[in-house]
Amino acid sequence: MSTFETISQFTRMLKNLDQWLQTATAFAQTRNFNPDVLAQARLAPDQYALTQQVQSACDAAKYAAAYLSGQKAPSHPDTEKTLGELQARIQTCVAYLNTFKAPDFAGAEERRVAPPWMEGNSVRGADYLTRIAVPNFYFHVTTAYAILRHNGVELGKRDFIGVRSWTDFSE
């Protein structure tokens, strides 16, 4: 599981997340409520709402790609308020991730990564990816999924994984 393969997987999962938001919008229309109510839904009063879960998932993927390639991450301000705006945020992030090719991550595993919130500390790239970026990314996409499921949106494990048939793997 190379760094590039992991970043590519983040892209796939963000596209799945985009689909869940689409399904949520259709569900709201069927049930005659404003889909953007879901943007503020949360599972616990002191946990992020759906909006921040989507923004955080995007950021986890964006910063992993930037840090591990030695690039400066582009700024994507957290201004979204509707499901449509969250889908646009996902598209912006996916477009950024699509600019990377495998050679951009040459030496990524041994590269020192020093995010600002580490306050001067740094970790090995492989540790950053495996122990911070991947769990953090999946935390936010899964919590977004859980918020939608808790609110009645009809989604299942196949929507989460995003694999429709085994021939998908031939790519």
Next chain:
Amino acid sequence: MSTFETISQFTRMLKNLDQWLQTATAFAQTRNFNPDVLAQARLAPDQYALTQQVQSACDAAKYAAAYLSGQKAPSHPDTEKTLGELQARIQTCVAYLNTFKAPDFAGAEERRVAPPWMEGNSVRGADYLTRIAVPNFYFHVTTAYAILRHNGVELGKRDFIGVRSWTDFSE
């Protein structure tokens, strides 16, 4: 992020999950309710309860290690009903994962993996790990965490990630 590093990360996350169950038990005692009520808690009526989330997280890790090393996975029947029994299940799984060393996964990325539920199909080991095992594992640990948070258990992102200080990374 080698196969062995990913399996080691599963082990770390399972130990974190064990800690969340411990925190949940203490929370229940403080609030004077039976902690095992949480074992049946779920976020949606057609989603797994906490018990199955923990069992599924363990199985995702166990089968990844077995399939990618070419071993037969041991049987761990889904008999748990209490948080204590779920913690024991986690310990059993962690003990199994601890039997693996890095060389056991030599050639894992190119190994063909054919779980019974693929009904005769197979996928490349690297695809199995990145696109099935990792998302599936994090799906279940994050949903377990979300069920506990939704029921008021005091947990935060540091408990999820399980990193207490940056010196943890020197191991």
